[in-house]
Amino acid sequence: MNTAVELKDQIREIIEHLRGQQIVLIPALQAVQEKFGYLPPEAFEEVGGLAGASANTVYGVASFYSQFRFVKPGEHIIKVCLGTACHVCGSSRIVDALELELAIKEGETTEDEKFSLESVRCFGSCALAPVMVVDDEVYGSVTGPKALDIIKKYQ
Amino acid sequence: MNFPEIQSKANAEWKDLWEGDKPLILVGLATCGIAAGGNATMEAIKAELTRHGIEANVIAVGCIGMCYLEPLVDIVKPGRPRISYSHVTKEKVPELIEDYLLNDNPRPDLALGTIGEGSVEGIPKFWELPMLKPQVRIALHNCGTIAPENIYHYIAQGGYSGLSKALGMSQEDIISEMEKSGLRGRGGAGFPTWRKWKEANRNKATPKFVVCNADEGDPGAFMDRSVLEGDPHAVLEGMALAGYAIGTPNGYIYCRAEYPLAVKRLNIAIQQAKELNLLGENIQGSEFSFDVQIMQGAGAFVCGEGSALMYSIEGKRGMPRVRPPRSVESGLWGLPTSLNNVETFANVPSIIVKGGDWFAGYGTETGKGTKTFALTGKINRPGLIEVPMGITLREIVYDIGGGIPEDKPFKAMQTGGPSGGCLPTDLLDTPVDFESLAKAGSIMGSGGMVIVDTDTCMVDIALYFLSFCVEESCGKCVPCREGLPLMLDILERITKGEGEPEDIDRLKDLGETIKAGALCGLGTSAPNPVLTSIRYFREEWEAHIHDKRCPAMVCKDLFHYEILSKRCVACHRCLWSCPTKAITGHSLEAPVINEARCTRCGTCVTVCPAKVSPIAKYTGKGIVTSSEPQALEEVTVHG
Numbered sequence: 163m164n165t166a167v168e169l170k171d172q173i174r175e176i177i178e179h180l181r182g183q184q185i186v187l188i189p190a191l192q193a194v195q196e197k198f199g200y201l202p203p204e205a206f207e208e209v210g211g212l213a214g215a216s217a218n219t220v221y222g223v224a225s226f227y228s229q230f231r232f233v234k235p236g237e238h239i240i241k242v243c244l245g246t247a248c249h250v251c252g253s254s255r256i257v258d259a260l261e262l263e264l265a266i267k268e269g270e271t272t273e274d275e276k277f278s279l280e281s282v283r284c285f286g287s288c289a290l291a292p293v294m295v296v297d298d299e300v301y302g303s304v305t306g307p308k309a310l311d312i313i314k315k316y317q
Numbered sequence: 318m319n320f321p322e323i324q325s326k327a328n329a330e331w332k333d334l335w336e337g338d339k340p341l342i343l344v345g346l347a348t349c350g351i352a353a354g355g356n357a358t359m360e361a362i363k364a365e366l367t368r369h370g371i372e373a374n375v376i377a378v379g380c381i382g383m384c385y386l387e388p389l390v391d392i393v394k395p396g397r398p399r400i401s402y403s404h405v406t407k408e409k410v411p412e413l414i415e416d417y418l419l420n421d422n423p424r425p426d427l428a429l430g431t432i433g434e435g436s437v438e439g440i441p442k443f444w445e446l447p448m449l450k451p452q453v454r455i456a457l458h459n460c461g462t463i464a465p466e467n468i469y470h471y472i473a474q475g476g477y478s479g480l481s482k483a484l485g486m487s488q489e490d491i492i493s494e495m496e497k498s499g500l501r502g503r504g505g506a507g508f509p510t511w512r513k514w515k516e517a518n519r520n521k522a523t524p525k526f527v528v529c530n531a532d533e534g535d536p537g538a539f540m541d542r543s544v545l546e547g548d549p550h551a552v553l554e555g556m557a558l559a560g561y562a563i564g565t566p567n568g569y570i571y572c573r574a575e576y577p578l579a580v581k582r583l584n585i586a587i588q589q590a591k592e593l594n595l596l597g598e599n600i601q602g603s604e605f606s607f608d609v610q611i612m613q614g615a616g617a618f619v620c621g622e623g624s625a626l627m628y629s630i631e632g633k634r635g636m637p638r639v640r641p642p643r644s645v646e647s648g649l650w651g652l653p654t655s656l657n658n659v660e661t662f663a664n665v666p667s668i669i670v671k672g673g674d675w676f677a678g679y680g681t682e683t684g685k686g687t688k689t690f691a692l693t694g695k696i697n698r699p700g701l702i703e704v705p706m707g708i709t710l711r712e713i714v715y716d717i718g719g720g721i722p723e724d725k726p727f728k729a730m731q732t733g734g735p736s737g738g739c740l741p742t743d744l745l746d747t748p749v750d751f752e753s754l755a756k757a758g759s760i761m762g763s764g765g766m767v768i769v770d771t772d773t774c775m776v777d778i779a780l781y782f783l784s785f786c787v788e789e790s791c792g793k794c795v796p797c798r799e800g801l802p803l804m805l806d807i808l809e810r811i812t813k814g815e816g817e818p819e820d821i822d823r824l825k826d827l828g829e830t831i832k833a834g835a836l837c838g839l840g841t842s843a844p845n846p847v848l849t850s851i852r853y854f855r856e857e858w859e860a861h862i863h864d865k866r867c868p869a870m871v872c873k874d875l876f877h878y879e880i881l882s883k884r885c886v887a888c889h890r891c892l893w894s895c896p897t898k899a900i901t902g903h904s905l906e907a908p909v910i911n912e913a914r915c916t917r918c919g920t921c922v923t924v925c926p927a928k929v930s931p932i933a934k935y936t937g938k939g940i941v942t943s944s945e946p947q948a949l950e951e952v953t954v955h956g
Contacts (some may be wrong), residue, residue: 185612187632190572192613213632217569226634226791227615229574245536246731246767247693249781258918262896283618283785285575286539287352288693289700300352306920307894 172197175209180212187213188297191224200231236271236278238316242309243293245284252305253292257281259306260313277313320481320601323593324472331473337357338395340373341420345389345461347380347546348578349539353387354406361410362390363814371418378513379547381461382701383448386429389461389664392417398435401443402427421693434734448717449700454689455681456503456663457703460547465582468589471550477595479669480557484603487592488518491562495665497673499685504530504621504658505733505762506838507684507751510665513655516645517563525565528656529554531572531579532626534618535734536785538765540689541659543701545579549664553609553664557596558669560607562936563655568609571626574616583611618735618789621763622837623648623656625791636791637837658763660689680706684750692718694767695725704749710743725770729853733762735782735789736842738849739775758849760842774871775854778860779806779847786843800831812872821851866884867935873917876936880921882907891921891932907931 176197177190190209194203198314201224206217224230242248242256257268260279264272271278287293290302294309300314318326334341344350344359359377366373381389386403390413393399400423405413407425416422423437430443443449454460463470471477483491495511502508517525531550533541545552556568559653570630587609618637620626627649648654655824664686668676677685684706690713693699697719704713710730714720720729729739732818738759740747747753754761770776777899783805792798803829807820828844835841851858860866867875880891885907890902892908899915902908910921922932 185610185630185632188615188629189613192615202842215632223632225632227617227618229614246734246765246781247537247699250694250767250769250773250778252919255918255920258916259896259920262916262918267707282575283534284536284538285348286533286542287384288348288537288539288691289387290352291693291699293352300348302352305923306896306918308924 165170169202169204170208173202173205174212177212178211183264187215187220187223188227191220191230195230199235200233211221233271234275236275238276238297238313239280240280241280241282241285241295242268243283243287243291243295244281245288245291245293247288248292251291253294255306256292256294256304256309259309263310263313276317318593320477320595323595324478324722325467325470327472329389330469334374334376337374340371340374340395341393341490342373343378343391343393343462344375344531345380345387346377347460348545348576349380349384349543350389351578353384353673355388356388357407358376358388358405358410360405362414365411365414371414373418376464377466378462379460379465380701382457382543382703383698384700385686385698386700389429391432393738393868394418394421395866397423398437399432400440401429401432403429421921435686441618448702451708451712451716452703453687454703454706455667455676455679456544456551456660456689457547457701458667459551460543462874463548465547465549466585468550468586468593468595471548471818476550477554477590478634478664479666480554480561480595481601483558483561484601484605484670488562488564489557491669492518494669494673495562498664498668498676499673499680500661500664500668500676501684501751502658503660503664503688503763505736505760507761510657510661512885513645513657514559514562516643517653517655520645522653523565524652525563526567526649526652526654527563527565528627528630528654529556529568529570529662530621530623530626530656530658531570531576532614532616532621533573533576533659533763534621534789535732535736535763535765537731537767538691540691540701540764542576542579544663544689545576546582549582551663551666552659553583553586553590553596555657555665556609557600557607559655559657559662561605563653566606566608566639568607569630570611570612571607571620571630572611575616580611580613587611617791618785619791619839622839625837626656627654636793637839639836660764661745679749681750683752688749688761688764689692690764690766692768693767695721695770695773696768697722703745706750707748709746709748710740713766714745718768721770721938722770725772727768727770728771728773730760731767731769731778732765732844733842733845734824735766735785735833736760736812736838736845737762738845739769739778739853740849741853744853757831758852759845772869772871774867775850775857775867775872776793776808776867777869779850780805780812782846783808783843786839789839790843791839794802794834794836794840796831796834797836797843800827800835801840801843803827804831804844807848811858811861812867813874814861814872816865818862820862821858825851826847846897859938864937868936870934871938876917876934877912878910878915878921879933879935880907880910881931881933884927884929886927886931888926890924890926894920894924896920 206220210220343809390405425439432443528632629635872874
């Protein structure tokens with residue numbers, strides 16, 4: 163387990179390449195999330211230090227954008243597309259089925275930290291609707307029962 | 318190398334590839350192709366070629382638009398025309414390679430069409446196919462043909478000759494060519510591109526910026542993604558031309574984070590263009606320098622709005638501001654900025670090369686040229702299309718889209734995403750242009766077109782878009798922040814069967830107020846889906862409110878399932894797969910659904926093997942509105 167000091171050093175190293183750049187704040191947050199899977203609280207001060215903003219401001223920006231997570235996600239992230247095409251093809255039933263199976267709500271992580279369930283608005287793969295993505299693997303024409311089969315592979 | 322030298326190198330490479338003595342194989346590897354298994358197909362092709370000892374060139378190309386036929390593979394055998402094959406999964410690769418490349422059987426049964434000169438018996442012409450004949454490719458002309466990660470391919474197809482030509486033209490000449498073309502912003506608002514450039518050109522404050530809006534947040538739209546993945550250099554060249562016209566070396570692309578492949582290909586493209594001095598300092602020895610930086614969005618729909626997008630680049634919350642001043646006066650960091658959409662930029666190089674009049678030859682009086690659309694939803698041929706402006710919605714749905722699956726009736730077309738509206742059957746003859754769609758209560762938008770059939774509830778889809786806008790509202794102005802949730806409350810009540818007769822008027826009142834009072838494009842257009850749905854599908858709203866009935870049987874609180882014992886074969890698959898254990902029964906008997914436990918997830922319907930499903934949906938006061946006539950008879954029996 164990292165201590166807070168080690169974590170801060172690590173964050174500083176991750177974002178150092180943005181020093182002196184014109185666009186800093188959001189790319190820095192993205193770099194931190196890329197590394198940790200979420201934004202640890204220590205990130206706000208460090209990113210703020212580099213971008214010339216208070217930790218408060220950085221948190222304000224981070225919380226505005228849906229890409230950023232503030233809690234550690236599970237080992238596998240399941241994203242169900244709720245874009246228009248997926249919606250009319252029944253993607254909410256995929257969410258229902260997964261919520262029941264994993265006993266979590268959308269936006270939550272299972273107790274064993276195996277799965278996080280998220281919804282997204284459109285991957286742009288609408289012709290394959292409804293679409294579900296596990297980690298980086300895209301699955302098309304998914305139904306509730308098919309979704310349950312898919313996640314078995316990751317268990 | 319100077320540009321003519323680069324061109325001749327590109328042409329030689331291209332000629333060698335297409336007319337050389339080795340077969341050429343093109344694999345569609347945009348996001349859609351990859352999702353359909355394109356990478357596995359690519360691997361299988363390489364493995365088969367090695368196995369048979371065949372030497373061939375295999376390249377990854379972008380999306381030609383026919384997502385429903387992916388994985389798509391094109392084969393060009395020396396001396397033969399290019400043949401396009403659909404659904405080439407990795408399992409089909411061995412037979413295709415063996416039959417065509419080894420035994421010279423072009424397998425007409427697997428082929429989609431031939432592209433270019435020459436023909437092959439038994440295989441139709443690709444561009445004569447019903448879904449392609451009405452299309453005109455300008456913005457997408459390279460997608461699916463060139464390798465997006467190879468700049469020489471783009472150049473061999475005439476790429477960067479627009480920029481090269483422009484370097485010998487004055488800024489005014491370029492702007493006037495754009496004026497002749499009549500190109501209007503393809504992001505949705507339809508502002509004339511030349512006017513934006515002219516104003517930015519006139520503004521003498523420095524530095525100025527050219528920004529490309531690639532924050533395609535509209536759910537159900539993927540035109541920009543396809544262009545960026547299939548032909549990234551066209552966008553870069555368009556941006557460089559804009560930079561030249563307004564007089565700035567600074568370009569930014571704001572690309573949504575959900576498009577990692579587009580970002581990757583853009584980065585490669587920028588690097589390659591710089592190496593050939595087609596971007597960077599003193600392009601081709603001229604005075605003009607232009608550089609492009611990519612900024613990835615972080616997931617906020619509102620950042621598609623110009624001022625919000627620029628705040629986001631600056632590292633702030635993406636909250637729109639009051640306009641004027643417009644961004645050509647005060648944009649990024651308060652400096653003059655010309656913001657255009659991906660597709661707008663992709664059209665520019667062809668306009669400069671072929672002339673504004675050529676472009677204006679397509680389309681209508683007020684809408685020149687072509688427009689790309691992402692055709693999705695309940696349609697037989699979903700995918701990406703590019704059509705001349707003025708084509709009717711009917712031609713798009715039936716000629717290009719091939720109609721509705723299972724021959725179900727068309728119900729509505731949603732254009733413009735969460736800012737647009739739902740257009741019913743009797744507006745199918747509306748021509749596609751900015752004004753006609755606005756008159757019908759919708760908008761052109763960036764190009765999402767979602768088709769819905771009779772299984773879609775118009776109240777539910779209005780609820781869907783509204784909840785999207787509530788989530789995405791930035792919270793800055795009161796009408797949008799407070800008004801939209803009020804509308805959403807009413808809609809949620811209606812879908813739960815708690816609607817009141819006054820609700821429709823309340824929604825219209827609120828909607829009109831928000832439209833009049835909200836600050837930005839998101840707020841002023843957010844009530845559109847609700848208002849058009851009420852305008853064209855009022856009966857359906859009244860059924861929900863007065864009869865507590867959902868005719869499409871989508872709203873979960875307004876319908877229930879029953880198993881018709883006469884049709885059930887008692888296989889009990891539904892019983893075993895029901896996730897809430899709501900189905901019970903004894904062997905050899907039709908099971909029964911316990912309504913209180915049922916969550917209407919539809920799993921039972923999905924797993925039921927019977928041809929005529931014994932699982933019927935009921936809505937309202939004992940009325941069944943199943944589209945199946947047999948089920949209706951059953952209902953009478955059930956009373």
